[in-house]
Amino acid sequence: MSGLFGAAANPTQGDLSKDVPVKDLPEDSVSDIAFSPAAEHLAVASWDNKVRIYEIDGSGNSQGKAMITHEGPVLSCAWSKDGTKVVGAGADKAVRMLDLPSGGTTPQQVAAHDQPIKCVKMFQAAGNNMLVTGSWDKTIKYWDLRQQNPVGQIQCQDRVYSMDIKDQLLVVATADRYINIVNLSDPFKFYKTLQSPLKWQTRVVSCFTDASGFAVGSIEGRCAIQYVEEKDSSSNFSFKCHRQQESNVRDSAKVFPVNAISFHPQHGTFSTAGSDGTFHFWDKDAKHRLKGYPEVGGAISSTAFSRNGNIFAYAVSYDWSKGYASNNPQYPVKIMLHPVQGDECKPRPGGKKR
Template sequence: MASGFSFGSASSASNPTQGDISKDATLQNGPEDSISDLAWAPVTNHLAVASWDKKVRIYEIDDNTGQGVGKAAFDHEGPVLSCAWFQDGTKVVGGGADKAARVLDLGSNGAPAMQVAAHDQPIRCVKMYNDGRNDILITGSWDKTIKYWDFRSQQPAATLQLQERCYTMDRRNQLLVVGTADRYINVINLEKPTEMYKTIQSPLKWQTRVVSCFTDASGFAVGSIEGRCAIQYVEEKDSSLNFSFKCHRDTDTTQRDVSKVYSVNAISFHPEHGTFSTAGSDGTFHFWDKDAKHRLKGYPNVGGSITATGFNGKGDLFAYAVSYDWSKGYAGNSPQYPTKICLHKIIGDECKPRPGGKKR
């Protein structure tokens, strides 16, 4: 694995690739506690937001202004740790610390969310998948299992045992990637959902925070607590393209060769260009071109840790959640800490690959 590529400092204010957040819009009536996840509807500009205040909120976003209007919400019995949309955009699912997954049908005229899945421990991640016939809910839990649910039964259609607790999960087409405690990364082909296609130890040396699949499902990115990101391809024939790089680090001006290291909390791939974002505990987000090994844009500090991100279906809006991420423990939190969802309009070439770079 090559690791000598330098994307440049991810926090240099003098860098000519510095982006602008002055026109970013903040959603009104946002969550009242830390934001754990957000998810865009597949086609429309609706945004689902999961938070520690035990709610999933759904907003309708104006494509031109970035302003949002609350359209619906549903409750869990504990902090909600993940949310996802059905592929037709009619329903939203949440999974949380109450060990349950619940679905809200947005066309149900006010009917409450229904519980559709259960685990022995909190559900950390939820993703939706359509196998060509049915909608399948995939749940990843701290009980060290992945479960698949087809909604025609109260029991899971299948269960896959993990080595450790599920910390992060992403799906693109038939590719499912699951990151667990102890730095295991499991690659699953959803055509054979009860088998591990491949298991690796993370190329990063510290705890995995996030995995995110490439737009073309040929690989995935991994982010960790040590301010590093790894690019990994699924197939061995592409392994020469694997590499890792430093990001979300600040040079300590008082001590030479000392860096402040921040967790990479979120990685999102642009739906059209295949470029990607990283966001972290340092309160910054950045856009990257993995094929050209180049940072496209870096953005100023947003005033608090960024805990979740996502591009909408057209790729012209980038949502990011600002809230406390507990990276500094209980003592780092305060009533004044910002909790908000912001929307950044993608303008010009902000997310376009460098000329000559291979599109993935």
């Protein structure tokens, strides 16, 4: 079933003409972006050692509101459920947190690892704000913000590359294509471990909105839809996405990494974005591509939907897929806000009901 989406006829191409740029941009590649679950605030983590927090008004205009400064490139950022706290994690092996309502400008360090921290997420347990961090030291650690030391950790098979969380579902992807599933009601062991259904290195994992499963993106321009429970396994499938047909070679395509997958908070549809500089909206239940968009002028390194799903943000910057040597100062760095309009992200009529 791998070719389902790839073989589909091209849908109407999406429109980028109303996309609005974010002002006061980072000075280096953007590694991660995240919308607040409680307000129109966007956190942006970048290789210039900073997390910037922007406020976005009803017209899509952005204004810088706060900043977290690290001692190395920032690789991940996240919000607390109530939108009052924002955290950054990165190559300085630390997580730093800013408490926005307090008006403070000095972040506090709230977590640490022995190696760079690739991923950070926030969640609530018994009403308390908790952190989970995934590192290249091959561990994930849990942190209660009221304590200095981690409350527990799990040893992974290899370096953590990507991580996502939804309700009680935590999905951790490591090097060597391992994917670990954790039930947060029993957080200190793996509920299930599998190897990615895709053949090549995992770039991103993203949880379904109903927490019944997750999507996986890899360097080979493919995405897999994977359910947690065995009873739903007949609905698992993978498809080709970020590939470009080579005009002069039959049955040959250029293959691009899938860098980002984001699920729409209301509709449960999702986006993929890649090194080819395009993004697409998909309906996994109808196995259908909803919209495809033109190239945006550079690789898309990260994406996020706003809390109500009416803004789709995407970061254009070098994504390191071709190593250090291919980066250059002329490579574009921009963050665009795409207004989600009409049926762009709505499921296809007649699709499977959730």
